[in-house]
Amino acid sequence: MNPITEHNSRETLSPLKAEAKKLNFYYGNFQALKNINMPIYEKKVTSLIGPSGCGKSTYLRCFNRMHDLYPGNRYEGAIEFHPDRTDLLSKKVDPIEVRMRISMVFQKPNPFPKSIYENVAYGLRVRGESARSVIDDKVEAALRSAALWGEVKDRLKELGANLSGGQQQRLCIARALATDPELLLFDEPTSALDPIATASIEELITELKERVTILIVTHNMQQAARISDFTAYMYIGEMVEFGVTDQIFIKPKRKETEDYITGRFG
Amino acid sequence: MTDHTSKNFDLELESLRTYVLKMGGAAEQQVRKAIEGLYSGDQAFLETVIRDDDRINQMEIDIDALCNQVIAKRQPTAIDLRMIVSVLKVISDLERIGDKARKVARLGITLSSLSGDGVLNEGLNHMTEIALKMLRLALDGFARVDVSLATEAVHLDKLVNAEYQSISRQLITYMMEDPRAITRSLDTLTIAKAIERVGDHATNIAESVVYMAKGLNVRHISADEIEDRIARS
Ligand SMILES: Nc1ncnc2c1ncn2[C@@H]1O[C@H](COP(=O)(O)OP(=O)(O)O)[C@@H](O)[C@H]1O
Ligand SMILES: [Mg+2]
Numbered sequence: 460m461n462p463i464t465e466h467n468s469r470e471t472l473s474p475l476k477a478e479a480k481k482l483n484f485y486y487g488n489f490q491a492l493k494n495i496n497m498p499i500y501e502k503k504v505t506s507l508i509g510p511s512g513c514g515k516s517t518y519l520r521c522f523n524r525m526h527d528l529y530p531g532n533r534y535e536g537a538i539e540f541h542p543d544r545t546d547l548l549s550k551k552v553d554p555i556e557v558r559m560r561i562s563m564v565f566q567k568p569n570p571f572p573k574s575i576y577e578n579v580a581y582g583l584r585v586r587g588e589s590a591r592s593v594i595d596d597k598v599e600a601a602l603r604s605a606a607l608w609g610e611v612k613d614r615l616k617e618l619g620a621n622l623s624g625g626q627q628q629r630l631c632i633a634r635a636l637a638t639d640p641e642l643l644l645f646d647e648p649t650s651a652l653d654p655i656a657t658a659s660i661e662e663l664i665t666e667l668k669e670r671v672t673i674l675i676v677t678h679n680m681q682q683a684a685r686i687s688d689f690t691a692y693m694y695i696g697e698m699v700e701f702g703v704t705d706q707i708f709i710k711p712k713r714k715e716t717e718d719y720i721t722g723r724f725g
Numbered sequence: 726m727t728d729h730t731s732k733n734f735d736l737e738l739e740s741l742r743t744y745v746l747k748m749g750g751a752a753e754q755q756v757r758k759a760i761e762g763l764y765s766g767d768q769a770f771l772e773t774v775i776r777d778d779d780r781i782n783q784m785e786i787d788i789d790a791l792c793n794q795v796i797a798k799r800q801p802t803a804i805d806l807r808m809i810v811s812v813l814k815v816i817s818d819l820e821r822i823g824d825k826a827r828k829v830a831r832l833g834i835t836l837s838s839l840s841g842d843g844v845l846n847e848g849l850n851h852m853t854e855i856a857l858k859m860l861r862l863a864l865d866g867f868a869r870v871d872v873s874l875a876t877e878a879v880h881l882d883k884l885v886n887a888e889y890q891s892i893s894r895q896l897i898t899y900m901m902e903d904p905r906a907i908t909r910s911l912d913t914l915t916i917a918k919a920i921e922r923v924g925d926h927a928t929n930i931a932e933s934v935v936y937m938a939k940g941l942n943v944r945h946i947s948a949d950e951i952e953d954r955i956a957r958s
Contacts, residue, residue: 708806709803720803722729722730
């Protein structure tokens with residue numbers, strides 16, 4: 460069945476932003492992803508859930524070609540990126556180009572050892588932007604989008620590391636947003652944060668999907684249920700079930716999914 | 726169903742299930758006793774039925790609180806979530822069935838104090854048996870997460886409705902033939918209506934069972950259509 464009509468029947472019809480097709484991934488001889496087929500819908504939040512070690516981070520890192528940094532890693536299949544249907548994994552595609560369109564936020568807030576301002580400006584400078592007024596505007600816009608502007612506008616020259624954990628994570632989100640990415644990848648972005656900071660990041664993610672497509676790995680199933688439109692359950696390198704989040708959490712199709720989300724796993 | 730990693734969660738769900746079945750048994754017994762008392766005209770016995778309704782009300786409150794605790798503590802999903810949502814609906818139907826039993830008992834007391842010939846007949850007894858069979862099937866369906874038992878219950882509602890129609894036609898005939906029978910007949914009609922509603926609540930419970938087992942919302946459709954949807958799911 461056409462994935463768009465299958466999954467969007469009850470939602471407003473959303474076009475594809477990306478699609479994994481027969482994706483395999485190997486760390487040397489170890490196959491970490493097995494024949495993954497999965498749509499990512501535009502301006503929606505898609506969550507990846509599954510037990511530790513099932514391949515969620517590995518899958519996420521295929522999108523921005525992070526695996527290229529290590530020899531012996533190998534992709535098979537394709538990740539088509541829409542609307543141009545560029546195959547992100549193609550040898551002909553420059554990973555730097557890919558990372559211009561796709562940004563990533565990690566589990567631990569990892570601001571650069573620079574000022575708040577420079578943390579956000581960094582990506583713009585890397586892209587060759589040098590006009591101070593343009594950078595100023597984009598830094599402010601990104602900090603506003605990350606719901607941080609109000610808290611830091613008078614201390615832009617302070618070190619990013621001086622911020623609280625939740626603020627640091629929002630700074631990393633601002634840094635990721637500054638270059639206007641089309642897809643934002645999050646790898647367990649709240650697992651190092653307290654509940655209040657977690658709630659504010661979740662709120663932010665929900666706001667961000669107005670303008671950017673989001674793919675998020677989370678080990679917190681309730682978080683997936685709260686913030687995502689679509690949820691995929693992975694197990695030992697395979698995509699067991701993908702569906703509309705409400706369906707996955709109320710009436711999953713596969714027993715394996717049900718056992719996992721109801722805590723009958725193990 | 727395999728066990729949860731959390732043994733306490735398993736225990737909580739199990740005690741919830743057991744408690745609902747106990748409440749179901751109590752509601753069934755209340756209806757049975759009310760009808761028994763009605764036929765025997767035993768006022769003291771009917772008084773106990775009225776008093777015992779409080780127990781059912783209390784059970785609803787207790788189970789409701791248990792459900793809230795489980796939701797707050799466990800954030801249930803999938804089958805667990807559907808079970809708890811169903812329990813909340815089932816206990817409200819059971820509580821209403823308890824109310825119907827109390828109503829029958831009250832009218833039973835009124836009727837036993839009226840002079841004149843009775844207008845009760847086997848029809849009401851028969852109708853009660855079917856309605857209670859529906860309730861048992863629906864509760865068994867709940868206990869075993871079995872939709873075939875639940876749909877069987879829904880099918881039986883047609884018989885209850887037909888029996889109610891036949892009783893009301895008969896009572897209208899009485900009233901036209903003998904004006905002295907009007908008060909009695911109207912009270913009896915109210916009793917028949919109460920039992921007919923017991924059938925409706927049993928149908929609701931059966932529909933909750935289908936939701937719990939299959940995630941399908943089958944309210945407001947015929948028994949045949951319910952079977953159809955289950956087959957297609
Ligand atoms: N750099 C690596 N080299 C070899 N194996 C790896 C590497 N990174 C992860 N793995 C293995 O790949 C599997 C998937 O890991 P990962 O994607 O990190 O899982 P998750 O994010 O779901 O916890 C695991 O079995 C893990 O041990
Ligand atoms: Mg991971």
